[in-house]
Amino acid sequence: MIRFDRILTLLTHLVFSTLPGLAQSPPIIIELRAPAYPLVTLDPNTSAWSFSNNLYDDAVRHWSGKSFPLLGVLKVDGVAYRFLGKEEIELVPIAKMGEHAEWSAKYTVQEPPKNWVSLHFADAHWKTGSAPFGTLDKEPNSKTDWQEPKIWVRREVILKEDLVGKPVYLEFTHDDDAIMYVNGIEVANTGQATGKNRRVKLSEEVVKTLKKGKNIVAGYCYNRVANGFFDFGIFTEKKNSVFFTKEAVQKSANVQATQTNYIFDCGPVELSVSFIAPVFLDNLDLVARPVNYLAYEVKSRDGKKHNIELYLEASTNWALNSPLQDAVISQYKAGNLQYVKTGSKSQEILGKKGDDLRIDWGYFYMAAEANKTKSAIGNGVALRSQFLKNQTFSSSDQGKQIVLTQKFSTEEHYSDKILIGYDDIYSIQYFGKNLRPYWNRNENSSIEKQFELAHKEFVQLKEDCDQFDAELWNTAKRTGGDAYAALCALAYRQAIAAHKLVEAPNGDLLWLSKENDSNGSIGTVDITYPSAPLFLYYNPELAKALMNHIFYYSESRRWTKPFAAHDIGTYPIGNGQTYGGDMPVEESGNMLILAYAIARMEKNAEYAEKHWDVLTTWTDYLVEYGLDPENQLCTDDFAGHFAHNANLSAKAIVGIASYGYLAEMLGKKEVSQKYISIAKDMASKWKSMAADGDHYKLTFDKPGTWSQKYNLVWDKLLNMNIFDKSIFTTEVNYYLTKQNEYGLPLDNRRAYTKTDWIMWSATMADDKDTFQKFINPVYKFMNETTDRVPMSDWVYTDKLVRSGFKARAVVGGYFIKMLEEKIHKQK
Structure with a gap:
C-alpha cells in the first residue's frame, strides 16, 4: 500500500545556505519513484533525463533514449566519487543499423513457414531490400517502402571470427510490435509496443551460436496503425579503461515541478545536487531562456576540513543527431563566465525533421563563474586520467568531451552552480520563414547574454522555484x-x-x-x-x-x-x-x-x-x-x-x-x-x-x-x-x-x-x-x-x-x- 501520509515530510538537507538570499525553508519530499527523472529540460531537442533509480546507474539520456553523456564526479581528499551518469560502454558495430550504414536483407510481407528464423531456411524466393524498412511517405529515413501491416526480415551477418565469450548486443528500432531472433533463438519480444534503439545484451547461449561465417539475425514487425519502421543491428563492446568506478551513495531523489533534487554521501561529505529549470509560465522570457542549472552544496559530515574538486563532463552527443557525426569543441571566457562549447561541424540549420531525431545545428554550452572554474576540452580518457592524477589538463580540440572543474575546501558547507544551455540559432521553419528562438526574436541578444542573466538572477530564481513548487504541490494536493x-x-x-x-x-x-x-x-x-x-x-x-x-x-x-x-x-x-x-x-x-x-x-x-x-x-x-x-x-x-x-x-x-x-x-x-x-x-x-x-x-x-x-x-x-x-x-x-x-x-x-x-x-x-x-x-x-x-x-x-x-x-x-x-x- 502506498504511504501517501509519508510524502509530505520535510527535507532538511538541501539548503543552499552559502548563497545569500536563498529561501531557508526546506522543500517538500515527493516519494514518487519517477519512471525517469527530468534533469535538463529546455525544449524537445535539449531534453535530458535520468532513466534509473540512482543518478549514477546509467548514462544521462535524451527523452528518445539516446545517450547524452553527462558525467559528474566529486573528488574528496583525493578520492573520486561518481554521482552523475556513467562512463558508457562504447559499442563497436558488427552489423550496423540502417541509420548509420545501409544494409540489405531478404524480406517478405506474407506470413512464412514457422522455420523462417533458422540459419538454413531457404529464402531465395523472398524479396531483397535495403534497411531501414518503413512507410516512406511518413518515415523519410526509410530505404525500403513497407506499407503492409506485417514484415519478416532475414539479415545475413558474416563474421570473421567466433564471438564466444564476448559481450554482444542486439539493437533495434520498431514501430510497432517486434520479435527478434539470432540464429533461430528468440532474443526479444516487445509485445504491443513501439521502441527506438532498444538494446538487448545477448545471453551466453546465443553468443555461442555466433560463429565464424554465416549467421542470421531475423526480425518480425507488425505495424498496427499509421507509421511503420523497422531496423536492427549487432554490436560488441570496445575495450577501454573505466576511470570513475567508485560511486557515491545516493540517499534520496525528489522530483518537484521546477527542480529535481538528489542527496549523496561521498565519503566524509554530503553532496546535494539540484537540476533547476525556472520555467514559470507567466514569464515568457524565462520560459524561453535556453539555460538550466546544476546547483550543488557540499557539507562536511565530520566537522573536519576537506579538499574538494567537482568535475563535470559532457560529450558532443548533446549537439549531434548521431554520435558518428563530426563535431567541434572549444573553450573561452566571456564576461564573468568560463564556457565550454560544442556543435556539429556541418551546421545544417533546420536540416532534419522527424520524431527520433536530435538537434545537430547550433551549440551546446556549459558555463560557470570564471574566477572559480577551470575548463578543458579533448579526449575523455585523457581528461579523466589527468583529473584523477591531479595533473594539469592538456586540452585538445580533437576529442569529444568538454569539462568544467571547480576546486575548494570546506569544513562546514560550500555551494555553487554550473549553467547548462543550448543556442539553436534558428528554432522553427514556419511557412517558409526560419524563426529565431523567442529569446532572440528581435535579434538583439546572444547566448552569452542569456547565460549572464541566468547567472545574475540565480539566487532570486531559486527562491522563486522553491515557492512555486510548494504552491503547486499544495494546490494539487488540496484539489486531488x-x-x-x-x-x-x-x-x-x-x-x-x-x-x-x-x-x-x-x-x-x-x-x-x-x-x-x-x-x-x-x-x-x-x-x-x-x-x-x-x-x-x-x-x-x-x-x-x-x-x-x-x-x-x-x-x-x-x-x-x-x-x-x-x-x-x-x-x-x-x-x-x-x-x-x-x-x-x-x-x-x-x-x-x-x-x-x-x-x-x-x-x-x-x-x-x-x-x-x-x-x-x-x-x-x-x-x-x-x-x-x-x-x-x-x-x-x-x-x-x-x-x-x-x-x-x-x-x-x-x-x-x-x-x-x-x-x-x-x-x-x-x-x-x-x-x-x-x-x-x-x-x-x-x-x-x-x-x-x-x-x-x-x-x-x-x-x-x-x-x-x-x-x-x-x-x-x-x-x-x-x-x-x-x-x-x-x-x-x-x-x-x-x-x-x-x-x-x-x-x-x-x-x-x-x-x-x-x-x-x-x-x-x-x-x-x-x-x-x-x-x-x-x-x-x-x-x-x-x-x-x-x-x-x-x-x-x-x-x-x-x-x-x-x-x-x-x-x-x-x-x-x-x-x-x-x-x-x-x-
Whole structure:
C-alpha cells in the first residue's frame, strides 16, 4: 500500500545556505519513484533525463533514449566519487543499423513457414531490400517502402571470427510490435509496443551460436496503425579503461515541478545536487531562456576540513543527431563566465525533421563563474586520467568531451552552480520563414547574454522555484490528493519541454509542440487539446499560442478544408500538414472547446471574435457531421478508424455549445440561442443513441460496449448544462467497476489506457474521494513500471509496461482538476 501520509515530510538537507538570499525553508519530499527523472529540460531537442533509480546507474539520456553523456564526479581528499551518469560502454558495430550504414536483407510481407528464423531456411524466393524498412511517405529515413501491416526480415551477418565469450548486443528500432531472433533463438519480444534503439545484451547461449561465417539475425514487425519502421543491428563492446568506478551513495531523489533534487554521501561529505529549470509560465522570457542549472552544496559530515574538486563532463552527443557525426569543441571566457562549447561541424540549420531525431545545428554550452572554474576540452580518457592524477589538463580540440572543474575546501558547507544551455540559432521553419528562438526574436541578444542573466538572477530564481513548487504541490494536493500532486509535479517540466516558443512574422506568439515518440508532428491539435489545462491554468496567452498557427493556416487559405487541420508539419518544419489522415470532428471540436475555455479564463471572448469566421465554418461542419461521426480517426488514433464513436460525438456537441456560449459573450444573442439549442437537442439524441443500461456505449451501433467519455468533462468544467447530469454519475459509477490494478482502460477493446484521459474522466466525479480512486492506480503504475522512460501516457492497466509513447506534452492534461477549481472560483 502506498504511504501517501509519508510524502509530505520535510527535507532538511538541501539548503543552499552559502548563497545569500536563498529561501531557508526546506522543500517538500515527493516519494514518487519517477519512471525517469527530468534533469535538463529546455525544449524537445535539449531534453535530458535520468532513466534509473540512482543518478549514477546509467548514462544521462535524451527523452528518445539516446545517450547524452553527462558525467559528474566529486573528488574528496583525493578520492573520486561518481554521482552523475556513467562512463558508457562504447559499442563497436558488427552489423550496423540502417541509420548509420545501409544494409540489405531478404524480406517478405506474407506470413512464412514457422522455420523462417533458422540459419538454413531457404529464402531465395523472398524479396531483397535495403534497411531501414518503413512507410516512406511518413518515415523519410526509410530505404525500403513497407506499407503492409506485417514484415519478416532475414539479415545475413558474416563474421570473421567466433564471438564466444564476448559481450554482444542486439539493437533495434520498431514501430510497432517486434520479435527478434539470432540464429533461430528468440532474443526479444516487445509485445504491443513501439521502441527506438532498444538494446538487448545477448545471453551466453546465443553468443555461442555466433560463429565464424554465416549467421542470421531475423526480425518480425507488425505495424498496427499509421507509421511503420523497422531496423536492427549487432554490436560488441570496445575495450577501454573505466576511470570513475567508485560511486557515491545516493540517499534520496525528489522530483518537484521546477527542480529535481538528489542527496549523496561521498565519503566524509554530503553532496546535494539540484537540476533547476525556472520555467514559470507567466514569464515568457524565462520560459524561453535556453539555460538550466546544476546547483550543488557540499557539507562536511565530520566537522573536519576537506579538499574538494567537482568535475563535470559532457560529450558532443548533446549537439549531434548521431554520435558518428563530426563535431567541434572549444573553450573561452566571456564576461564573468568560463564556457565550454560544442556543435556539429556541418551546421545544417533546420536540416532534419522527424520524431527520433536530435538537434545537430547550433551549440551546446556549459558555463560557470570564471574566477572559480577551470575548463578543458579533448579526449575523455585523457581528461579523466589527468583529473584523477591531479595533473594539469592538456586540452585538445580533437576529442569529444568538454569539462568544467571547480576546486575548494570546506569544513562546514560550500555551494555553487554550473549553467547548462543550448543556442539553436534558428528554432522553427514556419511557412517558409526560419524563426529565431523567442529569446532572440528581435535579434538583439546572444547566448552569452542569456547565460549572464541566468547567472545574475540565480539566487532570486531559486527562491522563486522553491515557492512555486510548494504552491503547486499544495494546490494539487488540496484539489486531488497526494498522488495527484506528485503526478502533476512530475508532469510539469515534461509538458513544457515538449514545446518551443517562437514569434511568427505577423507577431503571433507560437507555442509549438513536438509530437514526441509518435510521428514527430509539429503543432498537433490533438496534442494541444489534452495538454491545454496546464497552460490555461497558468497563462492563457500560451493556450492561444497553442492555437494561433492553426487559425493562421486556415485564415491564410493554405488550408482550405471546412474543418481544422491536424498539424502544420513535421518538427521543426511547419510548412503545412504532413499527417496522413484528417481528423475532422476531432480537431474542429478541440479548437472550439479551447477557444471557449480561453474566453472563460480571460472573462472575455476577444480571441474568439478575432477568428470568428473560421470558428463558424468549423461549427457548421460539426452541426452537419458531428452527431454520428462517419468512419474516421479520433485523437486515440492508435485504436484505428471506426464510425459512430460516442465520445467523439460528445466532443462535437460540446464544441457546438462552446461556439454558442462564445456568441453569448459577444452579444450575438440570436446566434447564441440557435447553437446552444442545437447542442442541447443533439445531446438529448446522444443520450438515447448511446444508452446501454447502466452505462453508455463505445459506438452507437454496438450494444455491450463502453468507453471513457472524457470529452464530457468540459460540459462540467465550463458549466454548459448541455448534457443531462445523470450521464456523468452513470458513467463514473460504471468506470469504477471496470478498473484494473493500474488504471481504467480506455474502452472495452483492450486493457491499455491513456493516463491523461483518466484524469479527465476522474474529474467528471463530484467528489475528491471518487477522483482519487481513479488517480491512485495511475500513481501506482508510474511508481512501479519497469519501463524507465519519461512518463508514458499510453500504458497497460493490467501490467507494468507501456503500450507506447513517452515524454509527450499531453501530461499537461493532468492539471485539469486544478483548472476545474480555478474556473469555478471565478464564477
